[in-house]
Structure formats: structure tokens, C-alpha cells
Amino acid sequence: MAPPAAAAEGVAPDPWVSVTPEGYYRFTAPQAVVHELVGGTPQVVELQGNIGPAGTWSDLAMDPSGTDYPTQVGILDPGLYYYQYTATFPDRTKKSFRNPDTPVTIASKPTWSTFFVPGPSVQWMADVPNGGAVTELTWESPVSGDERTSLVWTPPGYDAEREDAYPVLHLLADTGQSADEWTELGRARQVLDNLAAEGDLTPMVVVMSQIGGSDPGADLLDGVAAATRDAYHVSQEDQALAGIGAGAQQALTVLRTDPGVFREVASFSGRLTGSISATTAREINEGTDRLRVYVGNVLDPAYNPTHDMLRALERAGVEHEFDGVDPDTGGTWDTWREGLRDFASRVFTDAGHGPREGHGPLDERYTAPATGSITTPHVDEDGIVTFETGTQFKDAKDVTVWANWAPNGAWFRVPMTKVGDRWRLQMGPLDGFYYYRYVVDGVDVKDPEDTVNTLTGVSPLFVPGETDRLLGDLPAEDRGNLEVLTYQSAVANEERKAYVWTPKGYDPDRAEPYPVLYLNHGGGQNYGDWVEVGRAPQILDHYIKDGAIVPMVVVMGNGNSPDFPAELMENLAPAARAEYNIADDAAGQAIAGLSMGAMNTLNTWLTRPGQFGWMGAFSGGLFFNTPQFDPAAVNAETRLARIYTGDKTDFTYQATMDLLDLLESNGIDHEFAGVTQGPHGFDVWSKNLIDLLPRLFRDPATTEGVELKAVVPEGQDGVLALSVAADSVTLDGPQNTGTALRFRGQLPAVTVVDSRSVSQAGVTGWAVTGQAYSFDSGSRLLDAKHLGWTPRVETPRAGIVAGDARATALTGGEGLVIPGRLASATPEGRLGTTTLGADLVLDVPVETMPGEYTGTLSLSLFPVD
Numbered sequence: 001m002a003p004p005a006a007a008a009e010g011v012a013p014d015p016w017v018s019v020t021p022e023g024y025y026r027f028t029a030p031q032a033v034v035h036e037l038v039g040g041t042p043q044v045v046e047l048q049g050n051i052g053p054a055g056t057w058s059d060l061a062m063d064p065s066g067t068d069y070p071t072q073v074g075i076l077d078p079g080l081y082y083y084q085y086t087a088t089f090p091d092r093t094k095k096s097f098r099n100p101d102t103p104v105t106i107a108s109k110p111t112w113s114t115f116f117v118p119g120p121s122v123q124w125m126a127d128v129p130n131g132g133a134v135t136e137l138t139w140e141s142p143v144s145g146d147e148r149t150s151l152v153w154t155p156p157g158y159d160a161e162r163e164d165a166y167p168v169l170h171l172l173a174d175t176g177q178s179a180d181e182w183t184e185l186g187r188a189r190q191v192l193d194n195l196a197a198e199g200d201l202t203p204m205v206v207v208m209s210q211i212g213g214s215d216p217g218a219d220l221l222d223g224v225a226a227a228t229r230d231a232y233h234v235s236q237e238d239q240a241l242a243g244i245g246a247g248a249q250q251a252l253t254v255l256r257t258d259p260g261v262f263r264e265v266a267s268f269s270g271r272l273t274g275s276i277s278a279t280t281a282r283e284i285n286e287g288t289d290r291l292r293v294y295v296g297n298v299l300d301p302a303y304n305p306t307h308d309m310l311r312a313l314e315r316a317g318v319e320h321e322f323d324g325v326d327p328d329t330g331g332t333w334d335t336w337r338e339g340l341r342d343f344a345s346r347v348f349t350d351a352g353h354g355p356r357e358g359h360g361p362l363d364e365r366y367t368a369p370a371t372g373s374i375t376t377p378h379v380d381e382d383g384i385v386t387f388e389t390g391t392q393f394k395d396a397k398d399v400t401v402w403a404n405w406a407p408n409g410a411w412f413r414v415p416m417t418k419v420g421d422r423w424r425l426q427m428g429p430l431d432g433f434y435y436y437r438y439v440v441d442g443v444d445v446k447d448p449e450d451t452v453n454t455l456t457g458v459s460p461l462f463v464p465g466e467t468d469r470l471l472g473d474l475p476a477e478d479r480g481n482l483e484v485l486t487y488q489s490a491v492a493n494e495e496r497k498a499y500v501w502t503p504k505g506y507d508p509d510r511a512e513p514y515p516v517l518y519l520n521h522g523g524g525q526n527y528g529d530w531v532e533v534g535r536a537p538q539i540l541d542h543y544i545k546d547g548a549i550v551p552m553v554v555v556m557g558n559g560n561s562p563d564f565p566a567e568l569m570e571n572l573a574p575a576a577r578a579e580y581n582i583a584d585d586a587a588g589q590a591i592a593g594l595s596m597g598a599m600n601t602l603n604t605w606l607t608r609p610g611q612f613g614w615m616g617a618f619s620g621g622l623f624f625n626t627p628q629f630d631p632a633a634v635n636a637e638t639r640l641a642r643i644y645t646g647d648k649t650d651f652t653y654q655a656t657m658d659l660l661d662l663l664e665s666n667g668i669d670h671e672f673a674g675v676t677q678g679p680h681g682f683d684v685w686s687k688n689l690i691d692l693l694p695r696l697f698r699d700p701a702t703t704e705g706v707e708l709k710a711v712v713p714e715g716q717d718g719v720l721a722l723s724v725a726a727d728s729v730t731l732d733g734p735q736n737t738g739t740a741l742r743f744r745g746q747l748p749a750v751t752v753v754d755s756r757s758v759s760q761a762g763v764t765g766w767a768v769t770g771q772a773y774s775f776d777s778g779s780r781l782l783d784a785k786h787l788g789w790t791p792r793v794e795t796p797r798a799g800i801v802a803g804d805a806r807a808t809a810l811t812g813g814e815g816l817v818i819p820g821r822l823a824s825a826t827p828e829g830r831l832g833t834t835t836l837g838a839d840l841v842l843d844v845p846v847e848t849m850p851g852e853y854t855g856t857l858s859l860s861l862f863p864v865d
Helices: 031-038 120-125 188-197 216-231 246-257 278-287 303-316 333-346 536-546 564-579 596-607 631-637 653-665 682-695
Strands: 002-006 017-019 025-030 044-049 058-061 068-073 079-088 094-097 113-117 133-140 147-154 166-172 205-209 234-244 264-268 290-295 321-325 385-388 399-403 412-415 417-419 422-427 432-440 443-445 459-463 481-489 494-502 516-520 553-556 589-594 614-618 640-646 671-676 703-712 721-724 732-736 740-746 750-754 765-772 787-793 800-802 820-825 832-845 851-864
Touching: 025 031, 031 068, 031 079, 031 094, 044 068, 058 068, 079 120, 079 333, 120 188, 120 333, 133 216, 147 188, 147 216, 166 216, 166 246, 188 205, 188 333, 205 216, 216 234, 216 246, 234 246, 234 333, 246 264, 246 278, 264 333, 278 303, 290 303, 290 333, 412 422, 481 564, 494 536, 494 564, 516 564, 516 596, 536 553, 536 682, 553 564, 564 596, 589 596, 589 682, 596 614, 614 682, 640 653, 640 682, 671 682, 682 851, 750 765, 750 820, 787 800, 787 820, 820 832
Parallel strands: 166 205, 166 234, 234 264, 264 290, 290 321, 516 553, 516 589, 589 614, 614 640, 640 671
Antiparallel strands: 002 133, 017 025, 025 068, 044 058, 044 079, 058 412, 079 094, 079 113, 133 147, 147 205, 385 422, 399 412, 399 432, 417 422, 432 443, 432 459, 481 494, 494 553, 703 721, 703 851, 732 740, 740 832, 750 832, 765 820, 765 851, 787 832, 800 820
């Protein structure tokens, strides 16, 4: 047995990795170094790691540029990430590697490297100054005779001469792991240091080991446990034991064969083998203060074995605690790390025995969809998604699912596993709308089983949850009507098609024509993209049901034309007017588009002044040339011109900045919506459409804007203040709720005066809605979903009703990113003066970067039936 020696300190960071000011992690591998490492020129180089949704192992292409293979990912949630670089050759063989200038970070995974994204939400696993010490303990296995090494954490102030010996907690690794993984990926040192610093840890010694062989119990009891007592001042009575996977199984076996040796035992994603007799159960109960069971969600391979173990413990009468199912992660270090934090804080104390908050029961085994039983992705009630291909790819060497589920809507590939003649993947939990395709041996393939979405190269996936409510389908009775308009194009000299959406209750014989929005797709797309990918019908349906937009008709045409303005104005628009009851004047016509469609929108708006009173451009500019236009004529009929862009990962970002300069220099009235966080994709454009729609066809006289300002100060103990323009309202706070900084305030009084005659108003009342827009600090964004309210009527009377409260995203709501109703009046209660108010609440993540954030709360008044 060797004396304790100082363990290696933290490894150096990867010089190939850098962080942009916006928070993106950029990876840049020199091509020459990569080719030397892998022994040739690969077809593809990818970054692989736990960077996908819910920590899923994912692939991100590193396309060659200049002399490097670069890529970037972000903005990443705080936490620990592990990754490697992988080269794939034309024959689909793969070779993984790390930067050779960095040491091995993970002993059992020599090609992996790690990086830690700090933040208050993961402070419990961050480095602590003057924490405990980690040393190495060398011992001889009594089973195999081999020399083994364990890691030992001793608490700050460890005193080998103190009167009372220290309690000891033994942590066992899983098969394929090394003892080092408890510190490399489990961050056991940081977890324990933080608990000690917070006063939530009984001073103890923690030993991390990997045992095995024909008699793991002897390895533990006669090997590492005995060696620990020889080298450290630890108790033989106050001992606890926990393990992962096979290590958990070993711990449970020792609990059964040697009850009472360990006072407290925990199983992380483990299983129980064999039965427990009544005598053994009684001995376990008498000698054990705590048996606690941990498991991840249904993706944890131990999910069903844990269910069986819980039932076996119940039948045998073994007293135990169940921490509940962790809904967020499966059998990963994210699950076990949090389990260690929980268990370490409980051992050798009288801490509570129930599950952690948010963890669920495990009442029945999980049965995944049977192989061959699904043709399109299966989504269960907890957001776990199962993909399965047909047998057409049975001879493929690798298949991945490529989708926009990376942070901020970027595209990652998630590897599938071959099951028989099919390829299969389970992942999650997911929440929201995604679109995907398969990649088969490096070739993009649309899901062959998707026979519904036939106009685009991707297939949709909607996972109901707490986000993206506007993108979900409403019941058929609440939807508008989606039709295909066929018309003859003289410009293209062919028959063309367009989608036309009409709102629920559309009346073709209404005296007043409906306003119309011409919504345009991007380059390489067609008239189906806003329907099949952009979810425009779903967004419109929800807005109509919420009473948040002016009822309108939306025309989505084919923008692939050599003369888009002529195609629209001389072919599509006349054909639409011939079939639908829609306006033809500037006040009733709007135009918007994305990317190339934004360019076409801008060209039409500028060169056909007087035609469109409302314009929105998403991620686009005047890419190729600037048309001749008359600024005064453009301004004369334009009610709203609003410009949008993704962040700096959107390749049209600079073109949008140039567009803003052009409009400003020519004196053209416009609004810049600020930066929508995300790249060049429908995640950004759907948000842009959601923002634009409530603004269209509004009477400016009945719309007021309230500027909001939030200041996140420097330092940990600063104050966040919200001021409202005109009334200088300052929110009280912050109150740290543990997961958010919360601020409260009051909306300035909103007064509605309705003096319309019966002949003017008819049978309409009115409604006031409010919608917030992102708070911008110049380099960071706070989404409007963080602002919520509770409306009230200050001058109550019959027929006036306050709107529903809107919870913030951090409390399970959607905030005011989607318009919320402040109040409404019936035709009987509308007349007179009404004063409205609201309690405002701003919940921002605790890791919000310091800075001054400004945004706008737009209040709109409009008549309603």
C-alpha cells in the first residue's frame, strides 16, 4: 500500500476552443494536424459530444475553411460538456481524436476532452477556493492480486489526529468506467467542496474506486475499505456506500450479504439480482439507516430494473427511499452527479427521506414502441421521441437524424443504432417544434415514410410541452381554412400554385374586404415551406382564437421568379383577388418574407410605392443590387416597415445591417426589431412572424408603446430595476427564488375612452392586448417570455373583464412574447372611460449577464365582436 499522493490538478484547456463575446463556443482544428492524426484526408470531420438536446450525444459538421476545420455551438446552458473530434472516410470508417497538445482528460475515454460553462445554476459543481484535497490511494486486490488505485477526497481542515474518526463514503464506478470518472465527469471534488462550503455536508472522507473480479465484495471490504482505514483516519462503524450501474449492483449485493457493515447505501441507475429472504430483510432494516434509490428517465437503461427492484424491496419488506424519476436525463453523468450531490448531503444526518422536487413516481415498467410498429416519430407523454426507419437503409453503415434541435435552432446530427434491418433512435425529453431529415452514409434523405409533407425536403416534428404553444395544432373546429390556389403565370409561362389561409369565420360576401398578407419563402424553397416548416397556419389559428390579430387572409406563393414584383402584382395578386374577398389598397395589403423572400419583399415594397402599407423583412437585405426608389413615395403609404435578423450566426446579418443603413440614409421610416437569437432558419423566422402579425393592420391611434428597461448590475448582490417610460416605474427586488431573479412593478394606468355611437360601433365591444418584445443589452438578449402580468380593472363595472394572468417562462408560462389580453368590454359595457392596470413580474435566469436591458411592451386597442 502506497502512502497518499497528491492527485493531478485540472487539465489545460483545449487551444482549439475559444468563446465569442456572444457566448458561442468555437472549435477550430488545423487541417494539416488533423490529416496527420488520422492518417489521410477524411471525407467529413465532425465535433461529437453531449451538446445535443437534453445532453444527447450529437455530431456537428466541421466544414473545411481555409486551412482549418471550424465550427461553433451555442449559446450553451451552464454545465459540463464532453466532446471529441471524429474523422469519417469515404468508406465510412471513422477515427476519433483530441487535440494532441492537451493531456488526457478522461482516463477511460482517451479521445474525450471537457469544458465547463459556469453559471449560478451550476455553482454547486464549480471550483471552490481552499476546498478539500484529492489524493491517490494504492491498494492490492485480495481477489486478483493486482495493484489498484482509488481517489480519496478529504474535507477542508482534515485532521488525521482528531479524536473522532471521520465517517467514510465509498463510491463505486460502473463497468467501463474508471475511478477517475467520479472526478473527471462526476465533478465529485467540486460537488463535495460546495456542499462543505455551504455547511450541507457532514465532514467525511470520500473514496472513489473501481472494483470487480470474481468477488467484488472482497475487493471492497478486504481491499479498498481496509486500505482506507490504514491510510486515513476513518471510522469502521460510520460507513456509507453508493455506486453507478454495476457499482450500484455491487453495493446492493454487499448490503444483502453483509448487512449492517454500511449504515447508508445508495443505488444510482442500478439493479438488484436475486431475492431477499425475510431474515435478510430484517437484518438489513436493523443495520441500515438509509437505503436510497436513484434513476433517470425512461432512457436510463436501469429504468425497468429499478422498477423491479422497488417492487422487490416492497415485497421483502426492506425499508427504503426512492428519489423519484429524474425527468430531465437518463443514465448519464448529469443524472448521477445530481444524485451524488443529494445523497452526500443526506448521509450521516437525519435529512428528509422523500424524493427531490419535480421527480416523479415509478409505478410501471416502460415499454418502447415495438420494432416495426412506427412509421413516423413516436412522441410519448413525457416528450421522449422514438425515430425508426424502414428497412430501406438496411445495408447502410451509419444513419443519423439531422434536425434543428441544437441550441438556438442550429442543426445537429444524432446517431441512430441499427436494430435488425432498421435504424432506431430514442432521445429527449424534447419540447417544441423541430424539422428533420435522415443522413444515410453521408447523403441527406427525407424521411421516406412522410407522405404528408411533400413540398419540402424536411419533415416536421412537434412535441407538445411548455414552449412553442403557437406552433401546435388546434382542434379542427378552431382552425382556419388552408387551400391551394392554382393560377396561370405569364411571367413564368406556366401554371403555378399558392397556399391561401383564411381565418375561421371567413365571409366571402362581407362588405368590407379582408386585409391580405403576401408571405414569401426563401431561396431553395417553395410555396409549401411556410406551411410545412414555418407553421404559419398554426400561428395564425392560435392568434385568431386568442383575438390577438386582425382577421386577415394570407397568401403564400411561389417566389422563384426572374421578376418577382411583376409575378406578384400582375399574376398572383389578381388571381387571389378573383377568388377571395381581399383588399387591393395599401392600407389593406401587407408583404413579408424571409431571406431571398425578404429581398423580394423589399424590392417590391420600394419599387411599387402605394401598394403595401405594411412590410416585414426577415433575415434579408438587398443582396445583389439596390433598386431605384422614391423615399417620399414609399413613406407616403407605409404604415409599418419592420426589419428582423438572426444573430451573428445568421449569414445575412451584415446584409441586414447594411439595409438599415440604407433606409436610414434615405430617410425611409422603419423599425428594427432587434436581434432574434439564432441562425438562418425557421426557428428565427417563425418568431419573426409571431412578432409581426399582431402589428399588422392596426390603427396607430389605438396603439401605444411603453418602453421597459431592466438593469442587471455588476456583482452578485446587485439590484435589478425596471423603469417604465413616462412614469419611471421601478420594480421592487430582486427576490432570488433559487432558479430566477424576480422583480415586480405596476403597469402605468391605461385608460380607454369609448364614445362611439351605436351606428359606428355596431355590436362590437373592445379589447386591449399587450405584447412584450425582447430586452436587449447590446450583446445579450432576454426573451420577452420572461415578462408576465396579472391584469386588473381599476374602474370595474358590468361588461368589463380583466384578462387572464400570464405566467413567465420560468414559472411554466409563456410570458408576454405572445399577446396577452389586458381587459375586454362587451357591447353593453364598452361606453365611457375605463382605467386598467396590471401587476408586472420579470423573472430572469440567475445567470443573466450584467448589463442594461431595454424592451417595449406594446398595448393595442381594437374592436371585437
